[in-house]
Structures are given as structure tokens and as C-alpha cells.
Amino acid sequence: xKDAEATEAFIDGSGIAITSRLEFKGTKTFFIRDPDCxxxxxxxxxxxxxxxxxxxxxxx
Numbered sequence: 001x002k003d004a005e006a007t008e009a010f011i012d013g014s015g016i017a018i019t020s021r022l023e024f025k026g027t028k029t030f031f032i033r034d035p036d037c038x039x040x041x042x043x044x045x046x047x048x049x050x051x052x053x054x055x056x057x058x059x060x
Contacts, residue, residue: 004028004044011042025052 008030011018019039020031027046031039047055 004030007042007044025055 008018008028011030011032016032018030018032022029022031025047028044030042030044032042034040
């Protein structure tokens with residue numbers, strides 16, 4: 001899914017607990033745990049990691 005709100009609704013509707021939510025520069029991120037308690041990070045659409053790093057290394 002490319003829509004963060006639809007992804008969140010799907011997760012909630014599936015009975016999966018979202019353990020944390022973050023938003024950074026317009027990118028929504030959700031953290032959930034799998035049955036083995038491993039943390040999974042679901043990152044919504046937004047700037048690419050390369051763009052975020054470039055902004056950090058070479059601020060405007």
C-alpha cells in the first residue's frame with residue numbers, strides 16, 4: 001500500500017498493535033512487532049533516504 005492512512009487502518013483492522021508512530025519531513029512511519037517480537041518498521045511515501053541524508057549532510 002502506498003497510502004499511510006490506508007496502511008494504518010489495515011493494521012488496526014487486523015488487530016495488530018502499532019507500538020510507535022513517527023513523522024519526519026512528511027514521511028509517516030509505523031512500528032509493529034511480528035509474532036517473534038521482532039520490530040518491523042513500515043515507512044510511508046515521502047522523500048527518499050538519499051534525499052534525507054543529503055539534506056542532513058548538506059543543509060540548504
